[in-house]
Amino acid sequence: MRAIGLVAAGVFLATSFPAVPASAAVVPASARHIAAPTPKPSTSGKPSSKPTQKPSAKPSSKPTPKPSSSAPPPVTSAPVTCDLARGYRGTITEPWAQKRLAFQRVWSLTQGQGVKVAVIDSGVDAGHPMLDGRVADYTDLTGTGKRDCAGHGTGVAALIAGRDLNAQGVPLTGVAPAARLVIVKQQNADRDEHGGERLPGAIRKAVDAGAQVINVSIAAAPSSGLQQAVHYAQAHDAVIVAAAGNATKDDGNDGPAYPASYPGVISVASLGEDGHRVESSGLQSRVDIGAPGKDLTIPWPGGGYNPQAEGTSFAAAYVSGVAALVRAGHPALHQDQVVRRILSTADGNVGDGTGRGMVNPTQAVTAIVPGEDAAGTAGVQPSLHPAKLAAPSHTDGRTKDMAIGVAAGAVGLAAMAALCGIVVPMGRRRGWRPGKVVLGGEEEAEEPIVTGTEGGTIGAHH
DSSP states (O other), X not given: OOOEEEOOEEOOOTTTSOOOOOOOOOSSTTSOOOOOOOOOOOTTSOOOSSOSSOOOOSOOOSOOOOOOSSOOOOOOOOOSOOOOOOOBOSOOOOOHHHHHHOGGGGTTTOSOTTOEEEEEESOOOTTSTTTXXXXXXXXXXXXXXXXXXXXXXXXXXXXXXXXOOGGGTOOOOXXXXXXXXXXXXXXXXXXXXXXXXXXXXXXXXXXXXXOSEEEEOEXXXXXXXXXHHXXXXXXXXXXXXXEOOBOOTTHHHHOOOBTTTSTXXXXXXXXXXXXXXXXXXXSSSOOOEEEEOSSEEEEETTTEEEEEEESHHHHHHHXXXXXXXXXXXXXXXXXXXXXXXXXXXXXXXXXXXXXXOBOOHHHHHHOOOTTOOOTXXXXXXXXXXXXXXXXXXOOOHHHHHHHHHHXXXXXXXXXXXXXXXXXXXXXXXXXXXOOOOOOSSOOOOOXXXXXXXXXXXXXXXX
């Protein structure tokens, strides 16, 4: 059983902004682990442009703990340090993903109000401007405190339901800014040292907290406990959205990611600006739908930003935000109907690993989906009285006379047309000479008309 890990990948340009740690380690323990760069303190106030740690290309040699369906392991004491690089604090431009999805178009109808979205992740920085006041419930299952030591959960939560910062001059917002967040911290770093044993309990905790949408940007191995937790959530009418997983060097040995690969869970791939699959988006899992997953700007703990985030983790966040919009706009729909609506209104498959294609927030909220139960809406009740036919109207004499005249005129025109069709051809054939009157039984022989191809007429008798 492989270890559990957050599924995001990051590539950062240290020459253009401060080093931000790659919040992604792909699931298996055998995959290459990218260490988070830690900038050196600077007395000049300028950010460091070089990370102090280099990515390690050596796979972990530690055995992978086996997850079980038993109770999660006891929480441990908080770590001494929580080292994260300082986020980017320069000018932010509107991300392409935000323009592409254009979810603001449906805000007059729904902004996710009244919907709780659970984020099972590495915790969040609830004090970040995008998340200030957005968190309704925060549970730490790790014993390491209510903070985000990976930077991953902060970005995921903000993409789902972050505050609109346009008024502050920052063109960033969550998909469903009126939704409330239920944070369940199930790991303290980019991978879970307990092999995913906390994940089933985290899902159940999210359900019990009233979450109607559950985002799991985590790739884990299958287990009976995890599958039961997914069934528990679905039975309690919660939509589960999960990352399909990122491609790794030994992708062929990883197998599908869970819970994304369980039936009824929306499995999300990363797509680029052209709508096609991003190379880092894995092909081992079943994919239902895609969302932006490259060159994204996400909030970073401490008030900064990561302007080059990448991974199916963040693609899943966009879809969870859309699910919140749909649940607020169509409160009578059951979770499986919400799933069907989101998938059936996507932009269309564009190749392997793209599912139904790019998620379409506007269509997901406004489309009329065939066969969808409209329970809970006010229907028109049929009349209990028998229907009566209206009495025929009185004959209008003037109208009748006009109708007869028009009909007679039409007959006359038709007769003239028929006469011209006979007379004109005959006149042309004779050169408009007067025809010969035959008084007796003898008729002038007609000239033969050739109707066949060269060599004789069709059907000629010899």
